[in-house]
Amino acid sequence: MGFERNVLLGVNIDHVATLRQQRGTRYPEPIQAALVSEQSGADAITVHLREDRRHIQERDVEIISGCIQSRLNLEMAATSEMLAIARKIRPSDCCIVPEKRDELTTEGGLDAHASVEYLKDYCAELTESSIRVSLFIDADKRQIDAAYEIGAPVIEIHTGHYADATSPEQIKSELNRIVESAEYAHQLGIQVNAGHGLDYHNVLAIASVPVIRELNIGHSIVARAIFSGLGKAVSDMKKLICQIT
Helix, strand or coil, rough: CCCCCCCCEEEECHHHHHHHHHHHHCCCCCCHHHHHHHHHHCCCCEEEECCCCCCCCHHHHHHHHHHHHCCEEEEEEECCCHHHHHHCCCCCCEECCCCCCCCCCCCCCCCCHHHHHHHHHHHHHHHHHEEEEEEEEEECCHHHHHHHHHHCCCEEEEEEHHEEEEEHHHHHHHHHHHHHHHHHHHHHHCCCEECCCCCCCHHHHHHCCCCCEEECCCCHHHHHHHCHHHHHHHHHHHHCEEEEC
């Protein structure tokens, strides 16, 4: 490390709500996590309102949206129910993600290529409500071309395959795919974000990609917070991705 670069950090607080829902209590409170994260360097707060409401609840989205000073990034499936909720709450950003009821976490990127016309109309309705739209997609030029055709101003590249890679060869291959895809999207005028599976050990290579603007990170930050506190966990990640000595 040595030079400073302002990579934006979106902190995903879903798993604070996971802990609450596990016991059906009123704590821990996601809004408290959002405020602490924001005060510790987060540039945005990310929450995924799943159709099965396994962690974040609609009430959480409403309260967080009304209290934070930074941006709210609402991850959601492209359904009519979620569209209505987004248009009512009007977060700064909505990231369209694939969703399966039986998955532990999001397993891959959205197949935007297979749903161009549907997503074009869907995203247009969000845009009409002054919501910036991003598509959570794999590092794949075909998916990026679809995002461009849909008119999404932002994509979030799914970094899960990179995070799950184990051998040096696999890691290098997945990283190269991300770099090439990010540069390709940037050339098309699309803002490039990234996220999924990033932690304190693997994030620097992604944060060092010049055209990547924002990283959305949740599980590793909440996990570290158990031992160091949420404020320090967020602050440590922000310093790391901005390469601040």
